[in-house]
Amino acid sequence: MLAYNLQLAWLSLRQTPGLSALAVLAIAVGLGILMTIQAQSYQMRSLPVGEDTENIYLVQMDNRDIDAQNIEEAAQLPSLSYRDAINLLDSDTPAQQQTIVWKTRGIVNTREQDINPVRAPAVVTTHSFFSMFNTPFLYGSGWSEEAGRRGDAVVVITRRLNNTLFGGEDSVGRQITVINAVATVVGVLDEWTIKSQFYDRSFFRGFSDDIFIPQEFAASMNLPRYTQIQCAPAEMRRMAAFRLGDIQTIMNSECGWINLWAEFDSESSVQDYRDFMFRYVEEQKALGRFPREQNNFLENIIEHQNAALNRDDRFKLYQRLAWFFAGVCLLNTIVILLAKYIRKTKEVALRRALGAKRNTLLGQYLIELMVIGLIGGFLGIAVAYLGLQGMLEVYMYGTDYVFPRSAVNQLYSLDWKLIQNALLIGISSTIIAGLYPIWKVCNIAPAPQLKTE
């Protein structure tokens, strides 16, 4: 019976080609627009970096003034002060490994006369950054723990910067000037595909940094702090000094500006670390710091990623518009299918007279709806692909093409799971849209329809 119903479905599509095409088109457009947005949401809500990084957590402790506003979400809490970040980094904690991150930027140059200096964003971090986030290396490697502690003048650069400065050659051992500091390249990252720049909590799509600088070296060279700095209102007037003055100024402050990431090998370690944070804050309270009630957060990358997406008002607007358009398309589909199936009343009446049960006919038309939904689903996937390419173009244009297409391409792509979902949504929404029309036509009294007009 299934093969027979499929054959009838195909015949029915050919009987009303215009209405069938309109129904397919309405499904395809609605689904395509919805999937364009949902694909981005799905990609953004998955781990921004390799699967084995889900055990990496951001460490946050509320050291703000007593009269500061209450904060209940980790995303709103400032990063750690230098003092706390370094204290935790240097402590024997339940974490497998830890790293810190803050940002700087400046002019980068080589000693080659024919290479123009470039302005490059940079990450100040520790040696463990590369192992925690599984960064791929094209040449060399990250710096050693000892080199980091000594404050050696070493850097890791990206493949992109290596192409610009060294024409893509193996530049390990070559020297570059970062702002006012001369440093030796110890490693060149290969193409690092991450969905968003999670490590500095910006969650910008793609990856735009060019250099990785050891913390001790950056501090010794007093590199500027072009990073998110959050201070008590009374200290805000010193922001220029915090950013560009002596780095000791901000290091001695209670301002939050350092992101501390910790990796764990088990759930129990995470809990142990929470206990450890509690004890640490209690100790600090005894020293006169942390005036507020304890408010610590230890949330993993994906939780922060989702929170960032939930804060993105423009994306939320896109989502609402997508659902609105999908709804409009669904309503259109209902009307189109109603028109299509009303034309079938005579055929339904005849089949009923010949012995078809109402449920048999409902089943026949459900299969036809599935065929329409399937075709609409496939077309919707094509529309979504075009939509995503369009959104990618808009994003690239909006960010002045600062990073290559490959850096954000993944966020604007469809995978098998999304394709499968699109087909399921296509079929189910067509069934929803067509249920009333086919129910109505299958319940029409057959006798009057069989009279010759």
Added chain:
Amino acid sequence: MLKMTGVSKIYRTSQIETHALNKIDLQIEAGEFITVTGPSGSGKTTFLNVAGLLESFEEGDYFLDGQNVSGLNDNQLSAIRNEKIGFIFQGFNLLSDLPVFDNVEVPLRYRGFSASERKQRIDNALEIVGLTSRRKHLPGQLSGGQQQRVAIARALAGEPRFLLADEPTGNLDSSMAAEVMELLEKINRDGTTIIMVTHDDELAARASRNINILDGRVLKNEQPSHKAAASVVDINAQPQQEAEHAGV
């Protein structure tokens, strides 16, 4: 075989009640060829629809093959239509996108026959109506008479006990009408009970019995006079009595 007792069909709107059938009492035996006549709006087609289980009725009892169909649900009625009743319509009602073979196959599909059994039955039915060579033609490629023969083949393929025909020759010219009528008579001779609505007195006279309906009541229920004399069939007196009982 088909017995109606006090069957009434009422169409209701917010303001009017129309008695399309008014306490119909009649009985039709196996193998009869019944014609139903009467002026337009008299209730002939309603009678045929009720008899064919396409319409429900408000009052009375209706026994088909000894089974009271009054309280059956929609699925049960569909199954009886499929197994016991064949329909022939004035407008043929063929599915225009399906070839002849597939049109005849429709009721057999709902019966759940295997492919080989369907094929055998379709071949037999098409042979009876003389359209074996047209099995792959679409209805639009056939004449009116041929289309009606396809409809008859479709009705016959399931080997029903009854053929219900609503003015089957109404859309045909006289020669095609004669062909179709001869075919129906042959089918009847082979044992199928036929109930045919017609406006044509000449065709009505060829039946074994004529039921004349007016205002939803049976006005006459009798064997045509020319057949009565030569009849070998003992016409049951009961229908006449019932007609009288109905106020005729």
